[in-house]
Amino acid sequence: MKVKDLESLFVHEVKDLYGAEKQLVKALAKMAKASTDDDLRKAFEDHCIETEKQVQRLDRIFQELGESSRGAKCPAIEGMIQEANELLGEHMEPHVLDTALICAAQRVEHYEIAAYGCTRALAQQLGKDDLAEELQRTLDEEKKANEKLSQIALSHVNQEAMAASQGGRNE
Ligand SMILES: [Fe+2]
């Protein structure tokens, strides 16, 4: 699609988000399965369900805009998921893997926070206040998901990864 003005840039951004969320539904399910920590698995499972709803929210935005989601893709998220998959193939100590999954997931959440923030601002600029509100709803969910991951890492997962790593060295 051609981006020529603010309106078409907005549609481009929404498509980018759609491409990202579609890939993330699958990636989050995979990350939940790979997690060994119960809190982390639950956080991934919850955000996976939330992400399915975010896809539906974007579907409604396409309807409002009279645009199709066809051809929506996000190479940036594709790259981040590829990096996460490479980590999953490393056969690392399970606690360390949990920490690695959090690192990968927080990269994604920060990308989404930036992308939803920009797209919401474009919606506001274009006078699409109802769409801006919808985008804000998802933005708030992404921020919460990111905070949850920080909390899980700092409350116990990073410490357990450290203990497991030290244990490994002493064996
Ligand atoms: Fe999302």
Ligand SMILES: [Fe+2]
């Ligand atoms: Fe997210």
